[in-house]
Amino acid sequence: MMAWLPYSVGCLISYARKQPEINELYEFMDPLCLAWNPKKYKTELLQTDILGLTCYAWNQGYNDRLAAYYKRIRPDGVTIYGGPQVPEDKQARDNWQRDRGAFLDHCIEGPGEIAFVEWLLDKPRSRTVLKELPTPYTDGVFDAMITFAKQNPGNFFGAPVESDRGCPYSCAFCDWGGNTRSKLIKFDQDTFMEQMDWVYSNNELTEAFLSNANFGINKRDIEIMQGIAAMQKKYNRADFQFTFGGLAKNGSKNVKPIMDIMLNEVNVLQHNLKVSFQTHTPEVLRVIKRDNISNEKLMPLVRHWQSIGKQVSAEMIIGLPGETADSWLKGLDHMVHDLSIYQSGTFILQITRNTLLDDPEYQKKYDISTKQVWWGKKQYGVSVVIKSYSFDLEELVKMYDYHWVYNNFINTGLIPVDRLISLYDQTRIFFDNLDQMPLMKDLIERQRTLVRKIFKKGRDVYLTDEKEIRWFSASMRMDDLQIMEANRDRALQELAVVFDIPDDVKFEIEGSGYRKIPVVK
Numbered sequence: 001m002m003a004w005l006p007y008s009v010g011c012l013i014s015y016a017r018k019q020p021e022i023n024e025l026y027e028f029m030d031p032l033c034l035a036w037n038p039k040k041y042k043t044e045l046l047q048t049d050i051l052g053l054t055c056y057a058w059n060q061g062y063n064d065r066l067a068a069y070y071k072r073i074r075p076d077g078v079t080i081y082g083g084p085q086v087p088e089d090k091q092a093r094d095n096w097q098r099d100r101g102a103f104l105d106h107c108i109e110g111p112g113e114i115a116f117v118e119w120l121l122d123k124p125r126s127r128t129v130l131k132e133l134p135t136p137y138t139d140g141v142f143d144a145m146i147t148f149a150k151q152n153p154g155n156f157f158g159a160p161v162e163s164d165r166g167c168p169y170s171c172a173f174c175d176w177g178g179n180t181r182s183k184l185i186k187f188d189q190d191t192f193m194e195q196m197d198w199v200y201s202n203n204e205l206t207e208a209f210l211s212n213a214n215f216g217i218n219k220r221d222i223e224i225m226q227g228i229a230a231m232q233k234k235y236n237r238a239d240f241q242f243t244f245g246g247l248a249k250n251g252s253k254n255v256k257p258i259m260d261i262m263l264n265e266v267n268v269l270q271h272n273l274k275v276s277f278q279t280h281t282p283e284v285l286r287v288i289k290r291d292n293i294s295n296e297k298l299m300p301l302v303r304h305w306q307s308i309g310k311q312v313s314a315e316m317i318i319g320l321p322g323e324t325a326d327s328w329l330k331g332l333d334h335m336v337h338d339l340s341i342y343q344s345g346t347f348i349l350q351i352t353r354n355t356l357l358d359d360p361e362y363q364k365k366y367d368i369s370t371k372q373v374w375w376g377k378k379q380y381g382v383s384v385v386i387k388s389y390s391f392d393l394e395e396l397v398k399m400y401d402y403h404w405v406y407n408n409f410i411n412t413g414l415i416p417v418d419r420l421i422s423l424y425d426q427t428r429i430f431f432d433n434l435d436q437m438p439l440m441k442d443l444i445e446r447q448r449t450l451v452r453k454i455f456k457k458g459r460d461v462y463l464t465d466e467k468e469i470r471w472f473s474a475s476m477r478m479d480d481l482q483i484m485e486a487n488r489d490r491a492l493q494e495l496a497v498v499f500d501i502p503d504d505v506k507f508e509i510e511g512s513g514y515r516k517i518p519v520v521k
């Protein structure tokens with residue numbers, strides 16, 4: 001099993017321990033990061049006087065359970081929440097804290113290292129911006145976890161790393177840029193390389209994730225990439241994989257040399273260039289404040305990768321405000337026929353706290369409604385957009401219809417693109433003829449039922465069925481392809497009405513039907 005080391009917590013501890021006053025007053029326990037049943041942590045929690053939890057959308061349910069359990073067994077203990085999920089708006093924050101009741105004593109919004117130390121020392125919040133890179137790896141914050149992995153063969157960890165922090169853009173759905181994090185802070189390069197060296201030198205770490213939002217935005221990033229390549233050689237880690245969070249947008253000339261080094265000298269999880277388009281609809285780009293990022297400027301890099309025979313995939317978001325079913329399908333068609341990009345990881349639009357999309361004024365302006373979706377015994381939950389000025393529920397159902405065709409047949413490579421005349425036209429013809437395709441119609445209706453269940457106006461929805469959870473939280477596929485394979489002749493016959501499908505096609509892909517396409521954002 002591979003789990004990510006809790007880097008954000010590690011940064012807080014690393015920074016705090018460097019303050020002499022803190023060391024006189026506090027002792028930090030080893031951080032926890034595995035989402036075990038809270039009762040399994042009873043021993044540790046009983047020894048804890050202050051329980052700090054970093055919150056993001058997907059772990060909020062778990063953190064609430066853990067904090068409530070902690071307060072039950074240590075009523076005199078103190079709980080404090082931090083992380084991107086804590087609302088920055090004071091009124092919203094007060095409400096959010098009140099909603100959690102007696103198990104939450106304090107919360108700190110915004111970047112955490114300095115604010116946490118100020119809270120521990122009972123000092124007023126200065127809002128000073130951190131300039132020095134926290135060094136949790138070389139400070140030994142995670143040593144106990146490495147020991148755990150050594151003692152429990154088969155357990156590995158991944159290491160998030162960062163050489164800069166912040167993003168100059170302000171996309172409406174993302175909490176990485178925006179008002180408070182829009183200034184790019186470059187951390188000391190040598191200190192960063194020391195962190196990387198520690199990561200590469202530990203065999204229990206098998207992956208590093210560079211969490212910079214725009215790697216390549218600074219010229220020095222080429223040197224950083226050369227340093228990482230040198231480390232790969234020094235430690236001869238054939239099992240080690242390196243992944244980017246985000247590459248510089250708008251055609252930075254630093255990106256090509258970086259990608260060349262990555263391609264030739266670094267073991268990257270698949271050699272796949274993933275470009276973050278999110279949408280191809282100009283109206284949507286304007287509404288989500290991403291029209292200052294030019295998709296076109298990514299194209300020279302895309303063409304270069306395609307010319308050397310490397311895979312390029314895209315990242316898209318379905319259901320952005322301004323999108324319609326037709327514009328969504330046109331975007332998919334554009335990607336396939338004009339850009340020759342045949343694979344895309346598509347994400348359901350979720351509301352992340354402290355983003356423009358989370359702002360009531362913005363929601364009012366674009367007639368946005370949201371709803372909470374839970375799964376895993378309410379341990380995981382996210383808020384999704386169910387309506388905007390450009391789509392209602394039935395328009396959204398249609399958007400997912402179109403995506404079903406793309407996701408099951410093109411994204412999987414089951415219909416080779418050289419046998420496709422027009423994704424746009426053929427997808428529309430497919431739905432015009434759906435009544436003549438009983439098997440396909442059953443599968444489409446099954447997805448429609450699920451989409452309506454998730455996105456229809458009303459109270460929170462709880463997903464309990466394993467296939468539905470997989471559809472929502474991973475691949476936007478149930479077991480449609482397996483059903484097609486089990487009814488192969490019928491599936492081939494029905495699809496042949498619209499698509500030129502190879503006779504020897506196998507309607508199955510590995511494992512659960514989730515085809516992993518991560519890598520370069």
Ligand code: SF4
Nearest residue numbers: 167171174176177213
């Ligand atoms: S989506 Fe990317 S470019 Fe936009 S604000 Fe977030 S990190 Fe920055």
